[in-house]
Amino acid sequence: MKFVAITACPTGIAHTYMAAESLEQTAKANGDTIVVETQGSAGSEPLSAADIADADAVIFAADLAVQGRERFAGKPIVEAPVKAAINDAAGLFERAKAAAAEPPAAEPAASAAAAEPELTTKVGEHDRFGSRIRQWLMTGVSYLIPFVAAGGLLIAVSFALGGYKIADAPSVTEHFDAGSLAGWAALMYQIGSVAFKFLVPVLAGFIAFAMADRPAIAPGFVGGAIAVAIGAGFLGGLVAGLFAGAVVLGLKKIRVPKAMRGIMPVVVYPLLGTVVVGVLMYVVVGKPIAIATAGLTHWLNSLSGTSAVLLGALLGLMMAFDMGGPVNKAAYAFAVGGLTTGSAGSLQIMAAVMAAGMVPPLSLALASTVRKKLFTAAERENGRAAWLLGASFITEGAIPFAAADPFRVIPSIMAGSAVTGALSMAFGATLRAPHGGIFVVPLIGNPLLFLVALVAGTLVAAASVVLLKQVRSRSVEETPAVSAHPVNA
Incomplete structure (x- = not known):
């Protein structure tokens, strides 16, 4: 049979493309054909009309609203979360074949609402409130990541070229020496710093966008900018985004004369939303959040000894638990938020989070290399790719292993990541770059100890996986021997 599919995850990075690969491999194994459109952060090549x-x-394997859904009118459609395509692609194909065998359902009549742009999150009317909050926050984080990567890596490169004192260089608009390394370092630092100033407004703006679509972008961005201005930081941005989305959603429920409906989303919703969010942030909640943010920064700076080690272990557990999912992203967002403060404790947290996030794919690559017989041919192939994914700080490289054997793989990699996170904090490793993996080691404070923490956690996780798989393998081998001697009645 012939199928087409669309895959899309909230961040549009790893799960989108891994789901596409899983669908393609399963179709090939079944003797079917499939063409997949990946609606990821790198853009996509649309499916042809033919x-x-x-x-x-x-097949829609997506955690977001599918773009261009109208193209598939009249076709049998199967919808599932993106992880279903990674973990159970065969089940999706069975559902798709069953849907193809049924007569097509009548298409609903087009409505005025259908002409409006779809929301960027796949949140239904009957979804639980917790699920909606998670999708809204993940949308904000997904739009944040490009700014984090651009700004953070530019700042890290500037420090590598000119040292940490480059932050005190005069503005390049007043003095820029194109013939000196220091001049280029200052330029990189100042470009990266400007990019970093967008982090909180972008987070707030796109949380609001996920909640109430385009009319909420302006209130969200303005609320995020106010959060920066009053020192409320990332916590303020989260609150501002949620406020902006809620305010615009409330305004949309107000019935207005038909003649005014055209100007509401362009003028009235952004205007009133911005006023309400601005008042709330400046007058009501901004100062308490700024005080909480200052307290959190002070606490991070004061971490030492056991408390720092425990925090590193907790962040390591979070990074490995769902390998790029909401828990992983929460730990990562916490670390990135600290980078904007520049405090020593925050830089240690960033190093611990990145090291812990590298452990799952690296440990499974190692385990599938040293004990090949415990892994399938497909897992060994994934293991070869996991070396590069892990080295690049792409935790999602461990997902194929976890999907195939979650009860042995996930506890093992969580243990290894916890060890790495704890050791990184204990060693005092620091990192100013929010991404890059092994390729930004020269920018890490105490790089050798950082690598020791990474290797230790990788060995712990790999040894745990091998041990647990050996136990399973032995139990499977012993089962026929027991059944060969039935007890006589």
């Missing part, structure tokens, strides 16, 4: 017309059914 591919859609020839398809027997359509």
Whole structure:
């Protein structure tokens, strides 16, 4: 049979493309054909009209609203979360074949609402409130990541070229020496610093966007900018984004004369939303959040000894638990938020989070290399790719292993990441770059001890996986021997 599919995850980085690969491999194994459109952060090549017309059914493996959904009108459609395509692609194909065998349902009549842009999160009317909050926050984080990567890596490069004192260099608009390394370092630092100033407004703006669509962007961005101005930081940005989305959603419920409906989303919602959010941030909640942020920064700076080690272990557990999912992203967002303060404790947290996030793919790559017989051919192939993914701080490289054997793999990698996070904090390793993996080691404070922490956690996780798989392998081998001697009645 012929299928087409669309994959999309909130961040548009790893899960989107891993789901596509899983669908393609399963289709090949089944003797079917499939063409996948990946609606990821790198953009996508749209499915051709011919591919859609020839398809027997359509698979949407997406945690976001599918772009261009109208192209598939009249086709049998199967929808599932993006992880379903990674963990159970065969089940999705069975559902798609069943849907193809049924007569197509009548298409609903087009409505005025259908002409409006779809929300960027796949939140239904009956979704639980907790699920909605998670999707809104993940949308904000997904739009934040490009600014984090651009700004953070530029600042890290500037420190590598000119040292940490480059932060005190005069503005390049007043003095820029194109012939000196220090001049270029200052330029990189100042560009990166400007990019970093967008972090909180972008987070707030796109949380609001996920909640109430485009009319909420302006209130969200302004609320985020106010959070920066009053020192409320990332916590203030989160609150501002949620306030902006809630205010615009409330305004949308007010019935207005038909003649005014055209100007509401362009003028009235952004205007009133910005006023309300601005008043709330400046007058009501901004100062308490700024005090809480200052307290958190002071606490991070004061961490030492056991408390720092325990925090590193906790962050390591979070990074490995769902390998790029909401818990992982929460730990990562916490670390990135600290980078904007520049405090010593925050830089240690960033190093611990990155090291812990590298452990899962590296440990499984090691385990599948040294004990090949415990892994399938597909897992050994994934293991070869996991070396590079782990070295690049792409934790999602461990997902194929966890999907195949979650009860042995996930506890093992959590243990290894906890060890690495704890050791990194104990060693006092620091990091100013929010990404880059092994490629930014020269920018790390105490780089050798950072690598010791990384290797130690990788060995712990790999040894745990091998041990648990050996126990399973032995139990499977012993089962036929027991059944060969039945007890006589």
